[in-house]
Amino acid sequence: MKIQEITLYVNGIQYEFSIGNKFGQIPPGETLSQTLRNRLGLTGSKEACGEGACGCCTVIMEGDAITSCMTLTVDCDGKHILTIEGLADPETGELSPLQQAFIDRYAFQCGFCTPGIIMTSKALLDKNPHSTEEEIKEALSGNFCRCISQYHVVQAVSDVAGKAGA
Ligand code: FES
Ligand code: FES
Incomplete structure (x- = not known):
């Protein structure tokens, strides 16, 4: 049986995986969230x-x-994915x-929702600065925030809207 190989490009780094149920392989039902968090x-x-x-x-794909x-990670073959870890300058931080x-x-406030909110905002501003x-x-x-930070979030994203780069 042919082993299915997939390639992901995450934050500019290339990763190769094989799909299957053996140790180390990505099961067909594994989500991208699980792969990003648990494997990478x-x-x-x-x-x-x-x-x-x-x-x-x-995240942005x-x-x-x-x-x-x-x-599903198996559906992301060849895709370029950007996570919150990929936003800061890799050399200067x-x-x-x-x-x-x-x-x-x-x-x-607690920050739990913040990475998701920032990535949604970035995708928006990349298309519509x-x-x-x-x-x-x-x-x-x-994007839901249990700490009710929405007012400040809209202010922050509005600050960046119209300026160069998100
Ligand atoms: S954890 Fe993915 S949308 Fe809630
Ligand atoms: S800042 Fe706590 S959930 Fe949004």
Whole structure:
């Protein structure tokens, strides 16, 4: 039987996996969230509901914000994926403008939802750098914050909207 191999490009690094149920292989039912967190150690994006309802597990795949808990890794062959760990400058550690804006605006409390919110915001601003407040609210409608930080989140994303780079 042919072993199915897949390649993921995560934060610019290439990873090869084989699909199957043997030790070390990725089972066909494994989600991207599980692969990122448990195999690659990228625990920035969180898994809460596990059913696509909260947005905490959001990452960017091929330019689109996706819920990684609802995405099977086997379906990601050849895809380029960006996680919250990939936003800061890898050499200097300088935070991305969005990350810095969240700090400047105190746009989080416990921070559990924040990586997902930032990745959704980045996907929006990459496509529409001049997003309006209404467009920001609409894009973030699937990201839930139990600490009720939404007001500051919209301020932070609005700060970056219109400036160069997210
Ligand atoms: S954990 Fe993926 S949407 Fe809630
Ligand atoms: S800051 Fe706590 S869940 Fe959003």
